[in-house]
Amino acid sequence: MDNNSISRIRIKDIARLAGVSAGTVDRVLHKRGEVSDSTRKKILEIIEKMDYQPDILASALAARKPFRIAALIPHGTGESPFWKYPLAGIEEALNEIAHFGVSVDRYFFDYEDPDSFVRSSRKMLTHSPQGVILAPVCTGESASLLEECNDYGIPVVLINANICTGSCIAFIGQDSVQSGMVAARLMHYGLKDDADVLIINFTREKGNQEHILKREEGFRKYYRNFSTESDSRLIQLNISESASQQPDKILEDSLLSDPDRFGGIFVTNSRVFRVAAFLEKKGLEKPILIGYDLLQESKEFMIKGTIDFLISQKPREQGYKSVMTLYHHLVLRKQVGRTQYVPIDIITKENLEHYTFT
Amino acid sequence: MDNNSISRIRIKDIARLAGVSAGTVDRVLHKRGEVSDSTRKKILEIIEKMDYQPDILASALAARKPFRIAALIPHGTGESPFWKYPLAGIEEALNEIAHFGVSVDRYFFDYEDPDSFVRSSRKMLTHSPQGVILAPVCTGESASLLEECNDYGIPVVLINANICTGSCIAFIGQDSVQSGMVAARLMHYGLKDDADVLIINFTREKGNQEHILKREEGFRKYYRNFSTESDSRLIQLNISESASQQPDKILEDSLLSDPDRFGGIFVTNSRVFRVAAFLEKKGLEKPILIGYDLLQESKEFMIKGTIDFLISQKPREQGYKSVMTLYHHLVLRKQVGRTQYVPIDIITKENLEHYTFT
DNA sequence: AAAAACTCCGTGTACGTACACGAAAATACA
DNA sequence: TGTATTTTCGTGTACGTACACGGAGTTTTT
DSSP states (O other): OOOSSTTOOOHHHHHHHHTSOHHHHHHHHTTOSOOOHHHHHHHHHHHHHHTOOOOHHHHHHHHOOOEEEEEEEEOSSTTOGGGHHHHHHHHHHHHHHGGGTEEEEEEEEOTTOHHHHHHHHHHHHHTOOSEEEEOOOSHHHHHHHHHHHHHHTOOEEEEESOOOOSOSSEEEEOOHHHHHHHHHHHHHHHHTTSSEEEEEEEEOSSSOOHHHHHHHHHHHHHHHTTOGGGGGGEEEEEEEOSTTSOHHHHHHHHHHSSTTSEEEEEESSTTHHHHHHHHHHHTOOOOEEEEEOOOHHHHHHHHHTSSOEEEEOOHHHHHHHHHHHHHHHHTSOOOOOSEEEOOOEEEOTTTGGGGTTO | OOOSSTTOOOHHHHHHHHTSOHHHHHHHHTTOSOOOHHHHHHHHHHHHHHTOOOOHHHHHHHHOOOEEEEEEEEOSSTTOGGGHHHHHHHHHHHHHHGGGTEEEEEEEEOTTOHHHHHHHHHHHHHTOOSEEEEOOOSHHHHHHHHHHHHHHTOOEEEEESOOOOSOSSEEEEOOHHHHHHHHHHHHHHHHTTSSEEEEEEEEOSSSOOHHHHHHHHHHHHHHHTTOGGGGGGEEEEEEEOSTTSOHHHHHHHHHHSSTTSEEEEEESSTTHHHHHHHHHHHTOOOOEEEEEOOOHHHHHHHHHTSSOEEEEOOHHHHHHHHHHHHHHHHTSOOOOOSEEEOOOEEEOTTTGGGGTTO
């Protein structure tokens, strides 16, 4: 029943069956040339027939070649601390597979600054990693990088956001449209049909906005399923995060003119804590507030009850999975899932504690 | 920065530093006796000082001793298919660590039949496994088994349910009280303060009922936090699953006498699909329905909207973690977390798809 | 005082793979 | 035909640990 390591076929066995030495088999396995076509063919046949699986323990031990993975992600400080969580997941994965010689070099860049992305990616490429974890926040630049990695034969795993070129081995992230529908479901379930809902997008000049758009799309899609005119009850508000504008000012204009109008507010990203802070400061009657990501800042507002629900993108799991995917590809040489959606977790005050490390 | 396998200290190095041969160090490491106290002490000091970490790859390769883990769990067929999911998680973990010679033997028993538990556990013990995964459904019998394993020095991991003896290395499961609070939160959020709620416990003559009690406790606790008299709005209904009674009959008595009384129903385990089936059959005005576990049976009712929310116990993750915990303990010889709570996942129609394999 | 038993420890080989080195065979070139 | 070159392949060692075997030295037994 168990086909694990007990008495599996070895290189030696193949060599014996083919009437050659182990070295020759090794050359065939590693395409290290200088083997006559006839023997190569014979060996490959035997490998096929006996379903030879290399012993990765012995392999890793003998090779002792380090697998260097590069992670190119925004730094998790300042405005969007989101990215420190994938990093934690990366560490976690590393702990489990460090014996195989896997290491991860981290290259950070600034969310808002495509130049810093390019600089970091240049630096990364000079270290010629065997695999890359890429957060394609800067869409255009990321696409070029992807091409380049493709030319060098470096496998790339996309994390968190997807860009639709085929030249990556996997995408790990969330189904954004669907997550918007989950948010809408929660909103509608608590609010029923009798109030307007404000959708707030904190936008950025630069950087990938796909997430935000798809989340809003999913949110609206859910509402449309109930009534055609319900769409008109969803009011959109875009707030630019660039310094030139005052977020609080805009919120004030929208919310204070008719304080009771909105029964619910849906914030399409992690900046939901900003809205929560505003609501608290102004002492407004509390609308239902739903947003994204269990950041430390938002956590406090959840405990106090200002934020009702958060959708988690499972950032830690994303980091974990991205390393593991490259490990499976590089070390175990196994097929990996092309699109790996992480679950759409609903966080609320009551289950928050058990998500602290997710 | 990276302390992974590159140029780590080896047995040879320790031997050289201690002025002995590698064999002696090996004897000290494995307590295989016949080493003078003085040299043993010296070697241990060096090991300590240099923070020697054995190379588990080389270790596993050289030893080639299989690690046999036994999983003693109810079979996942018939009434409660729950247990097939942990099994899937066990397989998944196995896939990742089979190269280390880890194998899992599965021993099944009948939830309701303590005798079958004892039979299975006897059989298991005759195969003297190096580690045990135990679902302590039969409380008393499990406690004795735990003692016995303790005597034999076999580490045990408890899965899903906890029994409060100290002689296991880890418990993996859910915080049941807290999960009840999550359910209550969802109920209260959708129902506000204006309706009675029915709490249905599907009970069994035998087997561990802790879960159910704690879930109800958490549910009530949440409601008490809002008003002291709210507790009186929570009506409890116990339905025995034994054949002698007719579940549907009891439901009929409770629900049909005053069809509009209950705005919500909370079922404290996976049998929520039974209630959903009943509601559909009778064509009752749909109350909010919340239960546990994403079983195939319940899934269909979620999609149709009869069941509003399910709390997932993440059974697959429980299985996965239990194997991994024993792997860390047995193979890596690392410290493992004593109590490993799995997250309290909220499943709804909209995020259901991404939980299919959790 | 020789034999036996026991304590302490070094040596050697195995685990399965990777890879360097160089020998033998095949081919090319003169 | 002899030499140079290339193709093809076998041998040996290394990776770090586990463990069996047995040698040298010491103590006990007869």
